[in-house]
Amino acid sequence: MPQAVVMKHVILITGTPCVGKTTVAKALTTKLNAQYINLTDYAKQNNLIIEEDPERCTTVINEEAMQENLGATIDASENGTIVIDGHYAAAVIPEEQVAQVFVLRRNPVELKSFMEKRGYSGSKLWENLQAEIIDVCLGEAVQFHAGRVCELDATGKTPEQVVEEIVEVLEKRISCRVGTIDWMGTLEKEGILDQYLKPM
Ligand SMILES: Nc1ncnc2c1ncn2[C@@H]1O[C@H](COP(=O)(O)OP(=O)(O)OP(=O)(O)O)[C@@H](O)[C@H]1O
Numbered sequence: 502m503p504q505a506v507v508m509k510h511v512i513l514i515t516g517t518p519c520v521g522k523t524t525v526a527k528a529l530t531t532k533l534n535a536q537y538i539n540l541t542d543y544a545k546q547n548n549l550i551i552e553e554d555p556e557r558c559t560t561v562i563n564e565e566a567m568q569e570n571l572g573a574t575i576d577a578s579e580n581g582t583i584v585i586d587g588h589y590a591a592a593v594i595p596e597e598q599v600a601q602v603f604v605l606r607r608n609p610v611e612l613k614s615f616m617e618k619r620g621y622s623g624s625k626l627w628e629n630l631q632a633e634i635i636d637v638c639l640g641e642a643v644q645f646h647a648g649r650v651c652e653l654d655a656t657g658k659t660p661e662q663v664v665e666e667i668v669e670v671l672e673k674r675i676s677c678r679v680g681t682i683d684w685m686g687t688l689e690k691e692g693i694l695d696q697y698l699k700p701m
C-alpha cells in the first residue's frame with residue numbers, strides 16, 4: 502500500500518546573527534513538541550560548507566545541496582512540525598514546504614550589546630548591525646516566502662514573550678505583520694544613525 506503523504510508544518514525562525522533565534526526556536530520547539538533543526542549544525546553535519554572565512558567568522562554554504570538535503574530531511578521527518586533556525590533559513594528551504602516564516606528583529610542599540618557580549622567586534626559587528634538596520638533578513642524572507650512572513654520585534658522582551666507571540670500568530674489570535682519596523686527612522690530620531698552607519 503502506498504504510504505500516506507503527511508503535510509509537514511515547517512516554521513522558520515530567521516533574523517540577523519545574535520538577534521535571539523536559537524533561544525526562541527528551541528523554546529518554541531519544546532512548546533510545540535516539534536523537531537528542531539539548526540542550520541549551522543546541519544551544514545556541518547552534512548558537509549555543506551564550501552568555505553570558511555575565519556577573519557569574519559563566517560561560512561559559505563552550498564545552498565543548492567542544502568535545499569535538496571533539507572527537503573529530504575523534512576519529508577522523512579516523523580514529526581509533523583519542524584522548527585528551522587538560521588539566518589539564511591529563508592533562502593534554503595523549498596518554498597512549497599514552508600508554512601510560516603518569523604523574522605526576529607531587535608533594536609540595533611540592544612543588538613549591539615548582545616553582539617558585544619558574544620565577542621563580536623570590528624567589521625563583523627558593524628556589518629551585521631547594518632544588515633539589521635537595512636532589513637536584509639526580512640527582505641530575503643519576503644523574496645522567497647511572500648505572504649507567509651511575520652516580523653516580530655524582540656527588543657526588551659523575554660524569549661518566552663516572543664514564543665507566546667509566535668504561538669498567537671500560529672493560532673491566528675493575532676495577525677502577521679511586515680514592514681512595521683524602521684530602525685533607520687528610530688536611530689535618526691535619537692540622533693545616532695551616523696554612529697551606526699559608519700564606514701567599515
Ligand atoms: N530575549 C532575550 N533577552 C535577553 N537575552 C537574550 C534573549 N534572547 C537571546 N538572548 C541572549 O542573546 C545571545 C544571542 O542569542 P541566540 O544565540 O539565541 O541568538 P542567535 O540569533 O541564534 O545567534 P546566531 O545567529 O549567532 O546563531 C545569547 O547570549 C542569548 O542568551
Ligand SMILES: [Mg+2]
Nearest residue numbers: 522523524586
Ligand atoms: Mg543561533
